[in-house]
Amino acid sequence: xxxxxxxxxxxxxxxxxxxxxxxxxxxxxxxxxxxxxxxxxxxxxxxxxxxxxxxxxxxxxxxxxxxxxxxxxxxxxxxxxxxxxxxxxxxxxxxxxxxxxxxxxxxxxxxxxxxxxxxxxxxxxxxxxxxxxxxxxxxxxxxxxxxxxxxxxxxxxxxxxxxxxxxxxxxxxxxxxxxxxxxxxxxxxxxxxxxxxxxxxxxxxxxxxxxxxxxxxxxxxxxxxxxxxxxxxxxxxxxxxxxxxxxxxxxxxxxxxxxxxxxxxxxxxxxxxxxxxxxxxxxxxxxxxxxxxxxxxxxxxxxxxxxxx
Amino acid sequence: xxxxxxxxxxxxxxxxxxxxxxxxxxxxxxxxxxxxxxxxxxxxxxxxxxxxxxxxxxxxxxxxxxxxxxxxxxxxxxxxxxxxxxxxxxxxxxxxxxxxxxxxxxxxxxxxxxxxxxxxxxxxxxxxxxxxxxxxxxxxxxxxxxxxxxxxxxxxxxxxxxxxxxxxxxxxxxxxxxxxxxxxxxxxxxxxxxxxxxxxxxxxxxxxxxxxxxxxxxxxxxxxxxxxxxxxxxxxxxxxxxxxxxxxxxxxxxxxxxxxxxxxxxxxxxxxxxxxxxxxxxxxxxxxxxxxxxxxxxxxxxxxxxxxxxxxxxxxxxxxxxxxxxxxxxxxxxxxxxxxxxxxxxxxxxxxxxxxxxxxxxxxxxxxxxxxxxxxxxxxxxxxxxxxxxxxxxxxxxxxxxxxxxxxxxxxxxxxxxxxxxxxxxxxxxxxxxxxxxxxxxxxxxxxxxxxxxxxxxxxxxxxxxxxxxxxxxxxxxx
Numbered sequence: 043x044x045x046x047x048x049x050x051x052x053x054x055x056x057x058x059x060x061x062x063x064x065x066x067x068x069x070x071x072x073x074x075x076x077x078x079x080x081x082x083x084x085x086x087x088x089x090x091x092x093x094x095x096x097x098x099x100x101x102x103x104x105x106x107x108x109x110x111x112x113x114x115x116x117x118x119x120x121x122x123x124x125x126x127x128x129x130x131x132x133x134x135x136x137x138x139x140x141x142x143x144x145x146x147x148x149x150x151x152x153x154x155x156x157x158x159x160x161x162x163x164x165x166x167x168x169x170x171x172x173x174x175x176x177x178x179x180x181x182x183x184x185x186x187x188x189x190x191x192x193x194x195x196x197x198x199x200x201x202x203x204x205x206x207x208x209x210x211x212x213x214x215x216x217x218x219x220x221x222x223x224x225x226x227x228x229x230x231x232x233x234x235x236x237x238x239x240x241x242x243x244x245x246x247x248x249x250x251x252x253x254x255x256x257x258x259x260x261x262x263x264x265x266x267x268x269x270x271x272x273x274x275x276x277x278x279x280x281x282x283x284x285x286x287x288x289x290x291x292x293x294x295x296x297x298x299x300x301x302x303x304x305x306x307x308x309x310x311x312x313x314x315x316x317x318x319x320x321x322x323x324x325x326x327x328x329x330x331x332x333x334x335x336x337x338x339x340x341x342x343x344x345x346x347x348x349x350x351x
Numbered sequence: 352x353x354x355x356x357x358x359x360x361x362x363x364x365x366x367x368x369x370x371x372x373x374x375x376x377x378x379x380x381x382x383x384x385x386x387x388x389x390x391x392x393x394x395x396x397x398x399x400x401x402x403x404x405x406x407x408x409x410x411x412x413x414x415x416x417x418x419x420x421x422x423x424x425x426x427x428x429x430x431x432x433x434x435x436x437x438x439x440x441x442x443x444x445x446x447x448x449x450x451x452x453x454x455x456x457x458x459x460x461x462x463x464x465x466x467x468x469x470x471x472x473x474x475x476x477x478x479x480x481x482x483x484x485x486x487x488x489x490x491x492x493x494x495x496x497x498x499x500x501x502x503x504x505x506x507x508x509x510x511x512x513x514x515x516x517x518x519x520x521x522x523x524x525x526x527x528x529x530x531x532x533x534x535x536x537x538x539x540x541x542x543x544x545x546x547x548x549x550x551x552x553x554x555x556x557x558x559x560x561x562x563x564x565x566x567x568x569x570x571x572x573x574x575x576x577x578x579x580x581x582x583x584x585x586x587x588x589x590x591x592x593x594x595x596x597x598x599x600x601x602x603x604x605x606x607x608x609x610x611x612x613x614x615x616x617x618x619x620x621x622x623x624x625x626x627x628x629x630x631x632x633x634x635x636x637x638x639x640x641x642x643x644x645x646x647x648x649x650x651x652x653x654x655x656x657x658x659x660x661x662x663x664x665x666x667x668x669x670x671x672x673x674x675x676x677x678x679x680x681x682x683x684x685x686x687x688x689x690x691x692x693x694x695x696x697x698x699x700x701x702x703x704x705x706x707x708x709x710x711x712x713x714x715x716x717x718x719x720x721x722x723x724x725x726x727x728x729x730x731x732x733x734x735x736x737x738x739x740x741x742x743x744x745x746x747x748x749x750x751x752x753x754x755x756x757x758x759x760x761x762x763x764x765x766x767x768x769x770x771x772x773x774x775x776x777x778x779x780x781x782x783x784x785x786x787x788x789x790x791x792x793x794x795x796x797x798x799x800x801x802x803x804x805x806x807x808x809x810x811x812x813x814x815x816x817x818x819x820x821x822x823x824x825x826x827x828x829x830x
Contacts, residue, residue, distance in 0.1 A: 077541065148758070150693065157747040335542050
């Protein structure tokens with residue numbers, strides 16, 4: 043029983059990172075109906091940038107807590123800014139000129155962009171895994187801080203994932219549902235032409251959507267490097283497909299759905315790794331993806347047209 | 352634009368109208384071959400310079416393997432500015448050409464984006480590996496192979512495996528397509544991508560299987576060779592000539608024959624009733640359905656038939672190399688084939704051929720050669736960074752840029768298909784309203800389409816088929 047719960051905890055913390063990336067897919071799909079293949083690689087470049095920054099700042103786990111927290115906040119901000127800018131640039135170069143082309147044209151362009159970004163990562167860091175020492179300690183909070191007698195383990199690392207991810211999710215929900223720009227995003231998602239006639243700058247709204255998606259990918263990259271300590275040039279492909287599967291699982295275009303899908307997918311991954319065999323995990327994820335697309339293409343929560351952004 | 356009652360058009364349509372059934376298909380291919388001299392004369396009358404140039408190019412292409420390997424090889428370093436492709440490179444260029452021709456049926460003709468085409472390549476390769484190797488060492492079955500009787504394993508001659516691999520791939524294509532082809536274009540792309548990832552994982556992991564179900568009992572069974580794959584696989588063999596990896600030009604010509612037959616089949620498919628149904632679905636699925644096209648079945652056939660070409664290519668790859676492993680079948684290979692047909696010209700069979708030859712040449716020969724040059728240059732100027740730069744490992748950087756740039760600037764490819772070009776440059780109807788310039792463009796597009804439709808109507812009349820008859824089943828691979 044303890045093992046079952048422990049696996050769920052591991053799954054949920056990975057699932058939160060999936061959710062951050064999945065939101066990028068779902069936001070973009072919601073607004074221009076494009077599977078942004080390059081998104082996974084934006085996340086990968088974000089993790090590489092975060093790794094580089096942590097190493098450049100010389101941050102390590104034995105430093106005072108305040109310094110570490112400040113460093114994480116700084117790296118998070120820089121990474122999010124860079125990946126957001128990158129994502130907007132990608133939209134400008136590879137997708138905007140194809141806005142009125144047949145639907146498969148931007149998809150193919152996105153695949154090309156994905157390969158370009160992967161190779162940027164390869165040129166930058168080489169083909170080997172890039173690792174970093176623990177910055178947030180993997181100490182068990184339950185036994186050491188709370189003094190509980192339990193076999194379960196929730197580490198500072200896992201709390202860090204939640205502490206970064208959950209505020210971002212809340213902020214995103216607030217932005218999309220409560221602000222003027224969020225309203226413009228929802229309107230553009232419903233009908234770009236009519237939105238344009240109503241005075242919404244459609245191109246700018248789409249660019250802002252990519253900006254937000256890119257920022258979330260950068261945050262996910264930073265969290266990934268802090269949580270899993272490693273990154274590699276083709277990380278974005280597998281991770282991106284997992285995140286895309288999450289988005290589809292929850293109902294693509296649906297923001298709460300992406301988060302739910304991410305959490306479920308993180309659990310599926312964790313349980314498959316633990317109770318089946320790790321080498322089958324990818325096949326299982328894809329089988330889930332195919333199964334959902336075939337039997338319930340709208341996902342678990344369905345496409346809430348009024349809310350999709 | 353000639354009228355549809357022009358006797359020449361009706362005659363041309365009659366010639367191109369396909370016959371159904373396997374025998375009909377063989378007859379079609381035979382027709383196509385025997386019709387070549389006549390077609391050549393007609394083409395010569397229309398454009399003698401172009402025809403002669405193309406003929407010389409084709410002749411050079413056919414003679415190239417012999418020239419390259421036996422005549423030019425010693426001089427190549429000094430005579431040519433670019434490196435020559437060796438026999439292995441040529442075989443792979445042709446294997447990929449077969450795949451590009453097949454994927455063009457799926458993407459180019461029917462407009463379905465298949466991102467997991469490599470799965471069918473893998474299925475073809477493993478079909479050859481299972482049926483022509485000592486892998487099933489508990490069995491002994493030899494069929495028309497040059498392996499001595501009683502040798503462990505199943506050994507079936509390549510000439511049986513080749514069509515069998517096509518059928519296996521088509522079967523799996525139909526099996527995957529049946530539930531998924533109702534999906535929208537981008538969802539289909541993702542499902543196929545998933546399939547392309549699952550198949551190699553299954554081939555990699557089905558080793559040490561323990562399984563019991565009724566009479567079937569497996570204990571630590573090695574089903575697929577695991578990460579090591581399967582080898583040795585028997586090379587193709589005809590009258591004692593072996594077409595394996597050390598066979599010199601022989602396997603190149605075998606691959607050439609396979610590409611040639613693939614070209615003929617693809618060309619026949621394009622001009623068949625089925626091909627016209629594909630074009631209709633590609634342009635407007637709803638309208639096609641209204642006109643009585645059974646869309647799911649038509650798409651399924653495109654998917655299955657397209658997959659069968661990859662089956663051919665896979666069985667050739669395995670038999671030629673004498674080994675196959677699951678690592679050979681990556682997502683990037685699927686994308687490579689997609690790039691080939693986009694570069695060559697989506698919907699154009701000859702574009703797919705040229706795209707495949709060019710891309711594999713760049714990937715396998717040119718980049719390695721440039722890398723050597725750069726290493727030499729780097730050492731000569733004592734620059735470590737240049738000496739250790741290997742452009743071949745950044746091939747997908749180049750291909751990715753090509754993909755983005757092609758979509759942006761020339762989506763119809765280098766050798767465009769006229770009908771496809773019209774579609775790609777056509778503004779969607781709701782965007783066209785209210786803009787005179789766009790309307791003009793749309794008008795040009797629809798004129799080209801109208802012409803193409805007129806041609807199709809003409810061949811429809813020629814084939815005298817009933818409009819409500821079900822689409823013909825070109826090789827019986829239907830559901």
